[in-house]
Amino acid sequence: xxxxxxxxxxxxxxxxxxxxxxxxxxxxxxxxxxxxxxxxxxxxxxxxxxxxxxxxxxxxxxxxxxxxxxxxxxxxxxxxxxxxxxxxxxxxxxxxxxxxxxxxxxxxxxxxxxxxxxxxxxxxxxxxxxxxxxxxxxxxxxxxxxxxxxxxxxxxxxxxxxxxxxxxxxxxxxxxxxxxxxxxxxxxxxxxxxxxxxxxxxxxxxxxxxxxxxxxxxxxxxxxxxxxxxxxxxxxxxxxxxxxxxxxxxxxxxxxxxxxxxxxxxxxxxxxxxxxxxxxxxxxxxxxxxxxxxxxxxxxxxxxxxxxxxxxxxxxxxxxxxxxxxxxxxxxxxxxxxxxxxxxxxxxxxxxxxxxxxxxxxxxxxxxxxxxxxxxxxxxxxxxxxxxxxxxxxxxxxxxxxxxxxxxxxxxxxxxxxxxxxxxxxxxxxxxxxxxxxxxxxxxxxxxxxxxxxxxxxxxxxxxxx
Amino acid sequence: xxxxxxxxxxxxxxxxxxxxxxxxxxxxxxxxxxxxxxxxxxxxxxxxxxxxxxxxxxxxxxxxxxxxxxxxxxxxxxxxxxxxxxxxxxxxxxxxxxxxxxxxxxxxxxxxxxxxxxxxxxxxxxxxxxxxxxxxxxxxxxxxxxxxxxxxxxxxxxxxxxxxxxxxxxxxxxxxxxxxxxxxxxxxxxxxxxxxxxxxxxxxxxxxxxxxxxxxxxxxxxxxxxxxxxxxxxxxxxxxxxxxxxxxxxxxxxxxxxxxxxxxxxxxxxxxxxxxxxxxxxxxxxxxxxxxxxxxxxxxxxxxxxxxxxxxxxxxxxxxxxxxxxxxxxxxxxxxxxxxxxxxxxxxxxxxxxxxxxxxxxxxxxxxxxxxxxxxxxxxxxxxxxxxxxxxxxxxxxxxxxxxxxxxxxxxxxxxxxxxxxxxxxxxxxxxxxxxxxxxxxxxxxxxxxxxxxxxxxxxxxxxxx
Numbered sequence: 043x044x045x046x047x048x049x050x051x052x053x054x055x056x057x058x059x060x061x062x063x064x065x066x067x068x069x070x071x072x073x074x075x076x077x078x079x080x081x082x083x084x085x086x087x088x089x090x091x092x093x094x095x096x097x098x099x100x101x102x103x104x105x106x107x108x109x110x111x112x113x114x115x116x117x118x119x120x121x122x123x124x125x126x127x128x129x130x131x132x133x134x135x136x137x138x139x140x141x142x143x144x145x146x147x148x149x150x151x152x153x154x155x156x157x158x159x160x161x162x163x164x165x166x167x168x169x170x171x172x173x174x175x176x177x178x179x180x181x182x183x184x185x186x187x188x189x190x191x192x193x194x195x196x197x198x199x200x201x202x203x204x205x206x207x208x209x210x211x212x213x214x215x216x217x218x219x220x221x222x223x224x225x226x227x228x229x230x231x232x233x234x235x236x237x238x239x240x241x242x243x244x245x246x247x248x249x250x251x252x253x254x255x256x257x258x259x260x261x262x263x264x265x266x267x268x269x270x271x272x273x274x275x276x277x278x279x280x281x282x283x284x285x286x287x288x289x290x291x292x293x294x295x296x297x298x299x300x301x302x303x304x305x306x307x308x309x310x311x312x313x314x315x316x317x318x319x320x321x322x323x324x325x326x327x328x329x330x331x332x333x334x335x336x337x338x339x340x341x342x343x344x345x346x347x348x349x350x351x352x353x354x355x356x357x358x359x360x361x362x363x364x365x366x367x368x369x370x371x372x373x374x375x376x377x378x379x380x381x382x383x384x385x386x387x388x389x390x391x392x393x394x395x396x397x398x399x400x401x402x403x404x405x406x407x408x409x410x411x412x413x414x415x416x417x418x419x420x421x422x423x424x425x426x427x428x429x430x431x432x433x434x435x436x437x438x439x440x441x442x443x444x445x446x447x448x449x450x451x452x453x454x455x456x457x458x459x460x461x462x463x464x465x466x467x468x469x470x471x472x473x474x475x476x477x478x479x480x481x482x483x484x485x486x487x488x489x490x491x492x493x494x495x496x497x498x499x500x501x502x503x504x505x506x507x508x
Numbered sequence: 509x510x511x512x513x514x515x516x517x518x519x520x521x522x523x524x525x526x527x528x529x530x531x532x533x534x535x536x537x538x539x540x541x542x543x544x545x546x547x548x549x550x551x552x553x554x555x556x557x558x559x560x561x562x563x564x565x566x567x568x569x570x571x572x573x574x575x576x577x578x579x580x581x582x583x584x585x586x587x588x589x590x591x592x593x594x595x596x597x598x599x600x601x602x603x604x605x606x607x608x609x610x611x612x613x614x615x616x617x618x619x620x621x622x623x624x625x626x627x628x629x630x631x632x633x634x635x636x637x638x639x640x641x642x643x644x645x646x647x648x649x650x651x652x653x654x655x656x657x658x659x660x661x662x663x664x665x666x667x668x669x670x671x672x673x674x675x676x677x678x679x680x681x682x683x684x685x686x687x688x689x690x691x692x693x694x695x696x697x698x699x700x701x702x703x704x705x706x707x708x709x710x711x712x713x714x715x716x717x718x719x720x721x722x723x724x725x726x727x728x729x730x731x732x733x734x735x736x737x738x739x740x741x742x743x744x745x746x747x748x749x750x751x752x753x754x755x756x757x758x759x760x761x762x763x764x765x766x767x768x769x770x771x772x773x774x775x776x777x778x779x780x781x782x783x784x785x786x787x788x789x790x791x792x793x794x795x796x797x798x799x800x801x802x803x804x805x806x807x808x809x810x811x812x813x814x815x816x817x818x819x820x821x822x823x824x825x826x827x828x829x830x831x832x833x834x835x836x837x838x839x840x841x842x843x844x845x846x847x848x849x850x851x852x853x854x855x856x857x858x859x860x861x862x863x864x865x866x867x868x869x870x871x872x873x874x875x876x877x878x879x880x881x882x883x884x885x886x887x888x889x890x891x892x893x894x895x896x897x898x899x900x901x902x903x904x905x906x907x908x909x910x911x912x913x914x915x916x917x918x919x920x921x922x923x924x925x926x927x928x929x930x931x932x933x934x935x936x937x938x939x940x941x942x943x944x945x946x947x948x949x950x951x952x953x954x955x956x957x958x959x960x961x962x963x964x965x966x967x968x969x970x971x972x973x974x
Binding site for chain 2: 139141185186197200214217220221224225227228229232233235236237252253256257272273276281282284285326327330334386387388420456457465473474483484486499500
């Protein structure tokens with residue numbers, strides 16, 4: 043029997059897709075190209091995932107796991123000789139324990155479903171990002187997703203208590219820990235979190251839930267200089283106790299873009315300032331929290347940390363302020379721009395961003411560089427467009443201008459999106475040869491045949507390119 | 509040249525100790541037996557650590573890294589044919605960045621020194637535990653230390669942004685990341701955090717610091733039933749919105765022990781209740797935080813979640829309440845008891861603890877079992893003594909009674925102390941054969957000669973015992 047016949051036998055009915063059932067699908071939710079693969083295997087259980095991997099090991103066929111295909115770095119791209127393993131038929135919320143505050147779920151469940159299921163129990167799953175309706179928690183885990191509230195709740199890594207994964211040879215490693223503290227041996231889940239499907243396929247997860255916050259305060263503030271931006275972060279962090287949940291900074295030209303027609307957002311503050319921030323606090327008592335929040339803003343104004351501020355007074359106003367930060371679509375008006383998610387020490391941000399801008403201007407006349415992001419986490423989004431709207435054609439030049447300066451300042455070419463294929467050529471800017479070699483050692487030890495998402499993140503250890 | 513001569517050459521002057529300089533030292537700060545080893549190597553730098561490991565690889569001599577020797581599970585025990593690698597001459601705070609809120613330190617610096625250095629910059633390093641004056645942050649990292657405020661700030665794993673480690677063959681892996689968000693490839697630091705020196709020797713660390721809290725509220729409360737204990741945790745978590753920093757529960761007999769003569773603590777609440785908790789919140793505004801704290805307690809009293817409560821009104825009163833929780837010494841009055849740090853789902857706690865008590869009573873007449881701990885994290889400390897004060901002689905019986913029931917309820921034989929040698933025979937109760945096999949695969953890949961802290965946590969992969 044050949045691999046496809048064996049797979050068809052191993053999977054429950056309808057589990058195997060081939061031909062136009064494969065090529066009829068888009069390669070990503072924001073992509074226009076089609077999927078390309080030997081076939082798509084859609085197991086219904088960890089056991090079936092194990093069977094698929096055993097067969098692929100036997101036939102030495104590579105496997106690319108796919109979740110919601112919302113990734114941005116070509117981390118789940120497949121080629122015609124590779125099998126796609128889709129978690130789309132493993133979507134159940136197995137249980138929610140309101141006392142232990144955990145959710146036990148299959149990896150194919152969407153982030154939004156987890157969020158909503160938690161809400162039904164007055165609980166809160168803090169991970170949040172634009173692709174929530176499509177992105178799966180398995181994908182979130184495999185890429186260690188970040189998002190808007192990392193400053194308060196950490197990244198996906200910090201929200202996974204336990205997981206089950208299948209190794210390349212089909213071995214099921216079940217580490218479904220429900221405990222916040224567990225030092226019984228190596229913390230094996232770390233091998234699968236953020237390793238982009240190269241060391242195993244995550245099939246089930248135990249997620250940590252939190253009590254739902256019952257108050258929310260949001261302000262939009264303006265700064266006269268970059269120097270005040272991290273100082274205000276410190277101030278807010280100190281004055282708001284543990285309640286600060288987002289600190290999103292917008293550079294002037296991004297603020298102008300998203301608050302000028304044709305963008306639909308109303309401008310909350312004049313556009314004359316060089317930097318703006320959205321500050322959010324989540325708490326438990328609207329009256330007390332509001333007082334504390336306003337006191338923190340008042341003292342910041344008095345101290346000259348901020349020069350203007352507006353506080354949202356209703357849920358609609360709060361949504362409107364977030365809508366400004368989130369209106370990234372405006373940068374797509376003239377065509378798809380080139381998008382980055384770098385992170386770097388806050389002390390280097392002002393000179394780094396100025397350097398990137400002038401380097402881009404020197405090489406690509408009249409190019410625009412919008413900057414905003416999760417400054418509270420050191421994470422900036424940089425979006426670059428050329429006047430002809432064809433930034434993609436200049437991708438290499440743009441990538442070089444953005445990535446190269448990170449090396450000397452200890453920055454990261456990826457704060458949250460991951461490496462995939464797109465950033466692999468730049469990984470050496472953020473990680474030493476020794477670090478990459480250790481990643482390869484792990485890969486070789488756990489996937490000796492090299493069949494799990496091969497070529498993503500790193501090359502195999504024997505690669506002559508290293 | 510033999511190993512000792514080569515080591516002496518490789519280390520800066522005074523780096524190698526032998527003979528009575530070794531055996532004159534205690535094997536642990538709370539132990540009476542002497543250190544035992546081939547020699548003690550005391551490098552002054554990562555480079556020297558690398559030289560030591562290269563030489564040990566060459567001579568196939570095993571290496572046991574040692575920090576402050578405050579560990580409780582024999583994780584740093586050495587034998588006469590092993591070299592001790594002590595980090596005691598690598599104690600510098602290299603830098604503190606108040607804006608980035610990081611401390612870059614050598615692994616041999618004590619936890620207390622890091623805490624105090626952070627304080628000098630109005631910052632806060634949240635890890636805290638009894639051995640703070642002696643325990644090193646390298647040891648805290650290698651054992652993923654926990655302590656009292658895990659509920660708010662996580663464990664040591666969550667406070668380490670980057671680290672430098674030396675592999676068995678002397679390779680220096682420098683991952684001195686300063687960023688909260690960094691998804692550039694595998695998160696290699698996880699290989700060294702909590703793996704008890706079996707995969708590498710941590711030499712330097714980048715620690716995440718927090719803004720120092722400026723308000724603190726502490727209450728001691730009493731419960732009528734265990735059912736209310738986790739409900740009150742949920743209530744406090746919800747009502748204190750981000751500020752809850754400790755939730756320490758005391759079973760009745762431990763509370764009585766530490767609040768009755770000869771113990772010196774004054775009793776804050778009557779001793780008639782079955783369970784007590786110390787609840788702590790750290791915030792930013794004493795007035796507002798106190799109001800919120802008292803409101804949370806009042807509503808808990810109204811709802812019958814708690815039946816009695818007292819709020820500390822001064823720093824002295826706060827210290828006195830913590831002193832009750834921390835007066836573990838009382839359990840040592842009649843001789844060294846047997847101490848545990850298990851964790852388990854909160855829903856199983858009442859029946860588990862009752863089961864352990866009755867099983868101990870059945871096997872060891874008149875034995876006493878005190879229970880208290882970080883219930884907010886699922887972590888209980890169980891301390892067992894026999895009426896003759898010779899609990900240690902019954903260690904196996906006691907361990908069996910405490911550990912065995914954890915298997916079926918998904919509990920952990922170690923929430924925070926680690927496995928070392930002491931808990932290795934019980935690791936299989938918390939981890940499956942497949943998980944242990946994967947740990948062994950990692951160990952074999954990263955330390956093929958098996959020279960790093962061999963026999964701790966797991967046996968080598970070829971061991972017939974597995």
